[in-house]
Amino acid sequence: MSDHRLALFRAMVRARVLEDRLASLYLSGGIPGGSVFLSRGQEAFSAAAAMQLRPGDVYAPLIRDQAGRLVRGETPLDAIRVHLGRTTGVTRGRDGNIHRGFPRQGDLAMISHLGSTIGTVAGWLMGLRQLGKAGAPGDLAVGLASIGDGGMNTGALHEGLNIAAVEKLPFVLCVTDNQLSYSTFSDRTYACRSLVERAAGYGLRGVAIDGTDPDACWAACRDAVARARAGEGPQMIVAKLLRLAGHGMHDDASYVPAELKSRFADGVQTYEVVLRKDGVLDEAAAQALWDEYRSETAAALAQAQAEPSPDPAQEPWTALSTRALA
């Protein structure tokens, strides 16, 4: 029991440390792109979900899944390289920050258009079935996709999720209802009480959880992924929490009332307190853990900064992989 709790906390801290560093880099002008997007307050759900996956599973993270990405094998160095637009980064400077992925390993590179990855994960799982690679019956390869309260209202989400349900795929939809799409509160984006009320309409099993409680996140994710793996069909988890940052670093989120903010503690801090109380971690171990990730991030940043930016003269400037047609 405490094993996974420590691992979960480690994943949360690792993401937090990395993002804090990217945030300060943004403020000092060290990021060539438009913004840096933080997952503050959402680390637990993101990490807990990704921790249920294994090689061969499909993962479709979104904008606030730094924690899940790290769990899946991305390193801070990978993330920093992409943010700096380095040739060594997986996008080779062509794409920045959030649109990165490792599609060969089943980790999708999202496009900005929200909702678009849902049907893609469904298609991937259908493809595995076609190829006889869906996994042993009762022990299926799972597809897990993130979506926000905002993205839930896209047509793409609707079509993709419905297909996942019709095909009875081992699909897990992790809905992070952080109450905001950019500056817009969810009373302007949906009219049901909880987004979990959408599950039945697709024929999914849905659960609603407190996304600020890492243990609740863990339990729900473990259960949903296990059910999907076992062949019970698609699952939906709706985690309610609050985005504890601006939409991106360019946004001060002054539209979020202080009173609301005051009701949502920082899950990384509260979980540390809980774990220390429960004896999973003592002060020294906690300190060592933070230090470990700070050094890791510092080293990664130093390395990435020393690496080259793309050279336009080396770009082939074609969008086709077929040589004969490019």
Added chain:
Amino acid sequence: MSDHRLALFRAMVRARVLEDRLASLYLSGGIPGGSVFLSRGQEAFSAAAAMQLRPGDVYAPLIRDQAGRLVRGETPLDAIRVHLGRTTGVTRGRDGNIHRGFPRQGDLAMISHLGSTIGTVAGWLMGLRQLGKAGAPGDLAVGLASIGDGGMNTGALHEGLNIAAVEKLPFVLCVTDNQLSYSTFSDRTYACRSLVERAAGYGLRGVAIDGTDPDACWAACRDAVARARAGEGPQMIVAKLLRLAGHGMHDDASYVPAELKSRFADGVQTYEVVLRKDGVLDEAAAQALWDEYRSETAAALAQAQAEPSPDPAQEPWTALSTRALA
């Protein structure tokens, strides 16, 4: 009570007679377009819904709403003119069969792309609000839109319906679940038990009814429209029935098992029996009614056939209404 039942039956018969005539016209090669689409088995729900509306309301019929269209004021002559592509028709030969409407009177001219009209009705109602023409509080102008079990799975439906819910509009969605999208049974298009399970996810009030029972259709439509008018927000009615024809006249629907067909009687016939049993109608009155509509349709057809086809030389060939830019 019997008043509306007779009126409902009349509307059903009127649509049936018209469509039967169009069908035979199609078979004899008298239709210039690709097909004729029949609403056989769906007349009751379509008519019952439209009968709740009044001038100033907004109506978005679809492919199988001949009955509702007639209730709203379209004449058989109007419908035949469009099917024949006559210049006298409301589409002036530019568009055929189902894409007709009277947008100035609040009756939308659908585009083929299913789901597209839902957000349009929502927008219309929002527009009325902006203009102060939404109606007196408690007695609002209502928007009523049709959709099929197939169209429920379009992204456009999802986005439009969600907007209607967020805006708490006096919107009524009439879902005709005829078990088929073209040749595809609904087990391949949705995975919930009944589409009414989608209502809660949008924050709508939903009811499921037996669409083969005209009295049930009437009661549900009256109630839903009354609630919307009163300001209770958007409503959904899901009527389950079976399409008793091919998708269009070009389609013999041989993919529908005989056993299934045998379980669904023709609502026009059964309602006539019921109404006669209940003393709403006697044999002579029933016969007179059918005769009346047969003559009406025959006269309309004769008139439309004598009318001119469009002359290409008279076409201005511009899609812009702004003269200076066309």
Added chain:
Amino acid sequence: MSSTYIEAIRRALGDALAEDPRVFLYGQDIAGTFGGAFKATKGLAERFPGRVLNSPISEDGQAAVGIGAALAGCRPVIEFQFADFASVAFNQMVNHAATHWWRTGVPVPATFRLPAGGTPGGGPFHCQMVEGWLTSHPGLIVVAPATVGDAYHMLRDAIACDDPVAYLEHKHLYNHLRIDTDPSRAERLPLGKAAVRRAGRDCTVVSWSGMVHECLKAAEPLAEQGIEIEVIDLRCLRPLDTATVLASVERTGRLLVATESWPFGGVAAELCAWISEHGFSHLDAPPRRLSAQDTPVPFHPDLFRAHHPDAARIAAAVVETVEF
């Protein structure tokens, strides 16, 4: 053995399914005994159980499935019921499928089948030629076979191609075009190559899909008037085989591009602009375009015929070009 255009498509799908376990078909009404709105997949669901799947009315979702399955290692073929409805899948096609290889280095070998083009009585939403907007973004290959042999080979090539391919099949050709041989034995040109369908010295007339046959029809009366046109079938619209067109214009000095599409932009404009720039000194007359009228496609057959270019109008435009 003889084959229509639609039979060649069915044959190509069947052969691809038989030869390559990575291939599967996904689309509206394509499975069961029904076999699709145009019967392109008739019999395939029975022959290949579990590999011909009906989808809900969800074009964005269908395209997304194609992308995901392609990433999983499959060669999915996505059928849209009419090309017109691909407008709903536009984002997935141009922003997701078409950008993926460039962004990640991982290609998306999905094929999108689009029944396109006009038929009388089809109206504004069942007659569109959609290459105008499908060619607008980089990363998508767009093909439009005009012959029975190409219907077969280009579909096989589309499925074999690592990049996403939009395959525009012309509904009017489905049953109107027939050859007396096995389409898989018909001549096979590579993707990206245009075909000279008729040699001629006086004017280069370029078209694709259904319009190729109107151009060929125009050739005969023109030949009687002593005007020999060279008819080029582009076959592949993105990328364009500008070299073949340029070589022809070098000889003829004249260019007419005939299209069933709308007048603004698109492939006809691209080709005329390209040849004007790169073949300027070879042109003895203004490069011309003949397009459909600038309105949606009308329902009534009389309006429809006036909306679309045909052999007579092509011939008239050639005469004007040659007499310039």
Added chain:
Amino acid sequence: MSSTYIEAIRRALGDALAEDPRVFLYGQDIAGTFGGAFKATKGLAERFPGRVLNSPISEDGQAAVGIGAALAGCRPVIEFQFADFASVAFNQMVNHAATHWWRTGVPVPATFRLPAGGTPGGGPFHCQMVEGWLTSHPGLIVVAPATVGDAYHMLRDAIACDDPVAYLEHKHLYNHLRIDTDPSRAERLPLGKAAVRRAGRDCTVVSWSGMVHECLKAAEPLAEQGIEIEVIDLRCLRPLDTATVLASVERTGRLLVATESWPFGGVAAELCAWISEHGFSHLDAPPRRLSAQDTPVPFHPDLFRAHHPDAARIAAAVVETVEF
């Protein structure tokens, strides 16, 4: 009073709201104190309660709302957060809004605001110029103001227009372009007219939106070399003011079209094809196009700059054209 491009947009929205009760605004994050991703609506929600409404992330739905409200008698202005996301609303715009008047005789006076164009670091999904596909169907008016005055007047004109209008506003110009006067007093040309921004005799250089300023920048070094270019700002992309361009080419004999869009098709191809056909005998050199590279827009600023045409490349292309 001075005004930036974005302030002119805000001013136009405010004036329209103030003068016409039929106007309302609908888009993502445009209401409250926030006032939109680019602050185009900042302060308007407070000034016009109930008339500036936030939408869910539902571009298809937003466009549908615009169409419905327009049919109800309003003059809705729909804001998309980035033009790139309008790909999701494509069907509603080209098949619903754009066909409606032709099909029914009832126009759809909706305005769609599209923050378009590239900014360094924006990447593939926040930098697109989208006129290539928005101009593909008949029935939609597409405008792209390049000046602060046009940003104001063309938005007012778009809202006043009975037909649906896609209004492409360039994100790079938002805060980089400023005039020292009240934009509503700036010169007002009618919709559909191009503007000659600089007179010249040697070469006609046509562009729109952000690229107009690169053309003007190129004019100075060229003038020092003795080459006087005539810079035309199209302003309106659909319909195109071909008459103004033709008149210029008649005088200069040369044409260069510079665009931030991709190389294939679209407005640049349309214009070159049109001028080649209708101005053939006036052309002393091949009509040329200068476009962005044929890939998605890259994220890294160095790649971004190499992807987009700029004044230096425009000048070089002019020299080649003039020396032809």
